[in-house]
Amino acid sequence: MPKILFIQHNGTQHLIEAEEGKSVMQAAVDNMLPGIVGDCGGCCTCATCHGYVDPAWKDKLAPQSEEEAMMLDGALHVEENSRLTCQIIVRQELDGLVVRLPASQF
Numbered sequence: 001m002p003k004i005l006f007i008q009h010n011g012t013q014h015l016i017e018a019e020e021g022k023s024v025m026q027a028a029v030d031n032m033l034p035g036i037v038g039d040c041g042g043c044c045t046c047a048t049c050h051g052y053v054d055p056a057w058k059d060k061l062a063p064q065s066e067e068e069a070m071m072l073d074g075a076l077h078v079e080e081n082s083r084l085t086c087q088i089i090v091r092q093e094l095d096g097l098v099v100r101l102p103a104s105q106f
């Protein structure tokens with residue numbers, strides 16, 4: 001299974017095995033990762049799954065949809081590499097993906 005490295009705002013690292021076909025958000029929630037909420041269950045309507053994708057991985061991800069871009073517009077602490085992790089589907093090519101988490105989701 002691909003592994004995803006989540007780095008919390010305080011620097012704590014969590015290496016999580018993620019099932020292919022599920023979202024990065026779901027992998028985090030399934031593993032009770034602090035810092036990812038996923039309130040809407042992945043419907044792209046809450047932005048509580050916000051994370052910063054390491055720039056080295058940017059080109060390996062599908063581009064943001066219009067819905068994701070709109071939700072990120074209203075999210076806190078948005079940066080150039082912000083993504084909604086519920087919109088990133090795990091696949092083998094993403095093994096080693098690094099996602100940093102914002103200070104808070106609210």
Ligand code: FES
Nearest residue numbers: 040044046047086
């Ligand atoms: S889980 Fe709600 S937008 Fe991602």
